[in-house]
Amino acid sequence: MRAARRAPWHAVVVLASVLLVAGCTGDDAPSPVDTPSGEPDWTATELIEAVSAQEDDEVLRSVEGELAYQDVPTPARFEVVDISADDQATTLVLRLTYLGDGDLQVSSTYLSPDVRLAHDVRGLALQVPAESIRYQPTLAALSTAPEETVECLCSDLSEQVDAATPFLFTATFPALDPATRSVDLELAGFPLIEDLPVDRE
Numbered sequence: 001m002r003a004a005r006r007a008p009w010h011a012v013v014v015l016a017s018v019l020l021v022a023g024c025t026g027d028d029a030p031s032p033v034d035t036p037s038g039e040p041d042w043t044a045t046e047l048i049e050a051v052s053a054q055e056d057d058e059v060l061r062s063v064e065g066e067l068a069y070q071d072v073p074t075p076a077r078f079e080v081v082d083i084s085a086d087d088q089a090t091t092l093v094l095r096l097t098y099l100g101d102g103d104l105q106v107s108s109t110y111l112s113p114d115v116r117l118a119h120d121v122r123g124l125a126l127q128v129p130a131e132s133i134r135y136q137p138t139l140a141a142l143s144t145a146p147e148e149t150v151e152c153l154c155s156d157l158s159e160q161v162d163a164a165t166p167f168l169f170t171a172t173f174p175a176l177d178p179a180t181r182s183v184d185l186e187l188a189g190f191p192l193i194e195d196l197p198v199d200r201e
Contacts, residue, residue, distance in 0.1 A: 058082075061193050064099065067110035067161075068123065068189030074106055074161065075099040078187055081168070083126075085180075086201040089138065090126065090173040092185070098161035108157050111188055121152050123188025126173055128180055137171040 060080040067074040075098070082093040098104065112120040126135040137152045154171035161167065176183070176198065185193040 059095075060196055063187065063190050063193050065190040067106060069109040069112065069115040070106055072104075074104060074110075076161065078190060078193075079166075080185060080193060080196055082199065083183065083196055084199045084201065085176050087178070088175055090135070090176050090198070092124075092126070092171050092173065094169045094171075095166050096158070096161065096169060097166040098163045100161075101163060103160060103162035103164075106159055106161055108159050111157060113188065119157060121154060121157070121171060123186070124171060125186040126176075127184040127186065127192075128176065129184060131177065131180070134186075135173045135176075138173055 058081060060083070062077055062079040064075070064077045067076050077097045077099055079095040079097070080092070081095050082091070084091050108118045109115055109120070111122075111124045112118070113123045114120075121137050124137060127133070128135075137154055139152060152171065155169045157169070158167045180198060182195050182197055185196055187193070
């Protein structure tokens with residue numbers, strides 16, 4: 001069972017190695033790299049959809065609170081489903097469950113560092129306290145078309161939360177030091193989740 005669900009996570013980690021990558025702060029300008037021969041010929045969208053389609057009942061840790069920067073209180077629970085790492089990248093999988101009644105349209109700022117920044121996930125970060133390092137999601141160019149912008153290598157944020165349908169979200173971060181065995185997780189508006197185990201391939 002463990003090996004069966006690991007394949008999609010690994011696919012996204014492989015993708016991170018063939019796309020352009022920003023530094024730990026997310027502020028550096030990325031530069032393109034070539035796709036190594038022999039890697040699966042999948043698009044970023046296909047890989048992200050493959051991860052988002054997964055179901056998993058395992059939960060490493062959970063935290064309850066309210067989604068950040070919303071016009072009305074939006075009680076929710078984030079569950080950490082998986083943090084997997086290899087020498088190329090680190091992949092985080094979260095499940096968001098709306099704790100209110102029915103469904104609700106929400107602003108896409110709930111993982112942002114600022115109320116004005118829609119569709120921004122820099123309010124999400126991994127900390128390694130022993131090394132005084134804070135990692136933000138990897139930035140990647142998902143297309144070579146001139147009109148494309150550099151985006152986060154992660155799932156699209158849902159703007160519809162439904163009590164009956166938890167939302168699975170994945171984000172890719174830079175590779176951790178091989179000696180790192182646990183991390184802390186920042187989620188905008190929620191308490192810090194400390195000492196999360198890192199699953200290494």
